Amino acid sequence: MLSKADTSIDRYFQVFANTGVNVAFLVPTETGYTKSIMDATSPVRDLLYTEKVHNYQSQKQGPENKAVVPAFFVTSSGTIETSASLYRPVTKHGDPRIWFRNLKEYCRPYNLLALIVIRGAIYVFNLSNPSISESVLDINGIAREIISEARYVKNAIAEELRNKIQEIHNMGYLKSITPGDPGVGDTLENALGIKRNNSKNPDYKGIELKTTRTTKGGIKRTQTRETLFAKVPDEGLKYRQIVETYGKIQIPRDSDKPRLQLYETCRISKPNAYDLQLAIQENQDQLQLIYTKDNISKYVSGWLLKNLKDTLLLKHHETFWVEAASIKKADGEYFQYNKILHTKEPNASLLVPLIEEGKITVDLAAHINPETGKWRDHGMLFKMFPDDLPMLLGSPQIYIL
Numbered sequence: 001m002l003s004k005a006d007t008s009i010d011r012y013f014q015v016f017a018n019t020g021v022n023v024a025f026l027v028p029t030e031t032g033y034t035k036s037i038m039d040a041t042s043p044v045r046d047l048l049y050t051e052k053v054h055n056y057q058s059q060k061q062g063p064e065n066k067a068v069v070p071a072f073f074v075t076s077s078g079t080i081e082t083s084a085s086l087y088r089p090v091t092k093h094g095d096p097r098i099w100f101r102n103l104k105e106y107c108r109p110y111n112l113l114a115l116i117v118i119r120g121a122i123y124v125f126n127l128s129n130p131s132i133s134e135s136v137l138d139i140n141g142i143a144r145e146i147i148s149e150a151r152y153v154k155n156a157i158a159e160e161l162r163n164k165i166q167e168i169h170n171m172g173y174l175k176s177i178t179p180g181d182p183g184v185g186d187t188l189e190n191a192l193g194i195k196r197n198n199s200k201n202p203d204y205k206g207i208e209l210k211t212t213r214t215t216k217g218g219i220k221r222t223q224t225r226e227t228l229f230a231k232v233p234d235e236g237l238k239y240r241q242i243v244e245t246y247g248k249i250q251i252p253r254d255s256d257k258p259r260l261q262l263y264e265t266c267r268i269s270k271p272n273a274y275d276l277q278l279a280i281q282e283n284q285d286q287l288q289l290i291y292t293k294d295n296i297s298k299y300v301s302g303w304l305l306k307n308l309k310d311t312l313l314l315k316h317h318e319t320f321w322v323e324a325a326s327i328k329k330a331d332g333e334y335f336q337y338n339k340i341l342h343t344k345e346p347n348a349s350l351l352v353p354l355i356e357e358g359k360i361t362v363d364l365a366a367h368i369n370p371e372t373g374k375w376r377d378h379g380m381l382f383k384m385f386p387d388d389l390p391m392l393l394g395s396p397q398i399y400i401l
Helices: 010-019 030-035 042-050 130-137 142-147 155-171 185-192 240-246 303-315 348-356 386-393
Strands: 024-026 067-074 077-087 097-100 113-118 121-126 208-213 227-231 248-250 258-268 276-281 286-293 296-304 317-329 332-344 361-366 375-384 396-400
Touching: 010 130, 010 142, 010 348, 010 386, 024 042, 024 208, 024 386, 042 113, 042 303, 113 142, 121 130, 121 142, 130 142, 130 208, 142 361, 155 185, 155 317, 155 332, 185 208, 185 317, 185 332, 208 227, 227 303, 227 386, 240 296, 240 348, 240 361, 240 375, 258 276, 276 296, 276 348, 276 361, 286 303, 296 303, 303 348, 332 386, 348 386, 375 386
Parallel strands: 067 121, 208 317
Antiparallel strands: 024 113, 067 077, 077 097, 113 121, 227 375, 248 258, 258 361, 276 286, 286 296, 317 332, 332 396, 361 375
């Protein structure tokens, strides 16, 4: 639905990420606007549930079960009091609905609306209105003041971890304890006394560690996407079945033996070389993997949006993104850890919009040996460029070691 908005959402990601405020976006269609009815999309339902405003899941169908909650339209000079009607009609399976009193006086069809909750009331920002959007972007604007909140205070465990990594930096270049790409993370964790495991929980007392090379063999590397988390689909074809169905026989660069493989990035905007792409189905609360060819789409697998958000919140409640320089010596690779980006409390309500905008993509990385049937996968990887991380994770604290 965001793709139909008459204003790009891109300018506003940073503002909401920095404040740490949960936000949901709505785009009234021509039909919905005329009939005074809008779908309460998954992000809207999540926002109202998380902020303890309303639970659509427990709401019964019919007008007699409608809930009315306080709301405000935000302008560049203040707010206008209104109310929001939250209900599930008897028809159409009771799909959740939302409408704001006097909305037609505040916006037009396909305007981009941002919703936040303050003390149980819904605040609506029409980001397609130039005066309101500028007030949101202006650090001294009234609209910006409404969504501003105190930043997360310094944490004792984070300070402890920072000091330990500083000590490791001061030791100079450390020899990699494992070959290849995993070495940069394994070597740091080993120096910190962390045993390698496959747990999905954060690495150091609740803080996730993500480590990457900034140089390799002394040469500066081109920026690559960071892995936010790995997550297989909740429904549809399993990972191996996807490769068996849509993979291609290819010969990897470092071998002369063919294999059935699927190494490719999936995004919303268009199918990849395997004719696979992503799609958001908000009414089903799903991010879907679909096969699209000759303008015909077929469902492959799906992730529940709630599970993706829960995974993000668990994995990156607080994260140290550690950068390392790499040099090669006769006996192997060595790392020195030089910089930390410290992020806290990801804004999970921005996960879906960032996927829709192509800022977050999904990499499939797996293959099958056709002779032995041996299977290998590196996970289904949700990735993002480092420069875009603040859109989801807020403004990081940067420590130069």
